[in-house]
Amino acid sequence: MGEEKSVMVIGIEDNQHSFYALEWTLDHFFTNYNSNSPFKLVILHAKPTASSIIGLAAGPGSVEAFSAIESNLKKIAARVGENAMEICKAKSVNDVVVEIVEGDARHVLCEAVEKLHASVLVVGCHGYGVIKRTVLGSVSDYCAHHAHCSVMIVKKPKTKT
Numbered sequence: 001m002g003e004e005k006s007v008m009v010i011g012i013e014d015n016q017h018s019f020y021a022l023e024w025t026l027d028h029f030f031t032n033y034n035s036n037s038p039f040k041l042v043i044l045h046a047k048p049t050a051s052s053i054i055g056l057a058a059g060p061g062s063v064e065a066f067s068a069i070e071s072n073l074k075k076i077a078a079r080v081g082e083n084a085m086e087i088c089k090a091k092s093v094n095d096v097v098v099e100i101v102e103g104d105a106r107h108v109l110c111e112a113v114e115k116l117h118a119s120v121l122v123v124g125c126h127g128y129g130v131i132k133r134t135v136l137g138s139v140s141d142y143c144a145h146h147a148h149c150s151v152m153i154v155k156k157p158k159t160k161t
Contacts, residue, residue: 006119008039011046011109011139013124014080021124021154022087030093041096042116043084046108047077106142113147121147125155 010025012018022043030037050070077100088096101108113121123140140153 005038005040007042007116008120008122009042009044009109009112009116009118010122011044011105011124011143012080012084013045013105013139014076015124017124017156019083019087019124020156021122022084023091024154025122025152026088026091026093031091035095037093037095039120041088041093042112042118043081043088043096043098044109044112045077045080045084045098045100046105047073047100047102048104049073049102052104105139106146109139109143110147113149118149120150120152122152122154125153 008025008029010022012022029039030041050066050073053069053073081098081100084098085096088094099112101112109121109123112118121143123143125140140151144151144153
């Protein structure tokens with residue numbers, strides 16, 4: 001029997017930076033290896049909770065708003081997973097698991113690393129400046145400091161104008 005492969009987790013969101021990170025990682029760690037990549041690939045999307053979107057405010061129509069937001073978040077999560085699988089198939093990477101987990105992306109990714117005993121976590125980078133990162137928070141910064149594995153942050157090159 002061969003050695004068990006190390007686990008690589010790729011965290012994705014519904015944005016171009018995440019899908020660029022996925023494609024870059026597939027090109028550099030999977031495509032050229034055929035089926036002999038040293039990694040087992042797990043792609044993970046953290047679906048936010050509806051309550052994290054609307055907060056704790058309650059009032060007339062809040063139940064309907066909650067249901068509509070939850071339905072929309074489920075559709076987005078399904079689309080993100082489908083897009084990730086399409087990218088993998090287009091690059092002939094078929095041995096992949098796509099998971100959708102509800103919660104804050106920072107915590108979901110770090111918990112998945114622990115649960116799966118991942119050796120590498122890959123995340124994209126929005127390229128925010130210091131102020132936006134401070135106000136909005138940064139999943140990549142959080143993971144770089146809290147994940148118990150190597151973290152690779154893939155930045156999409158800026159286009160020159």
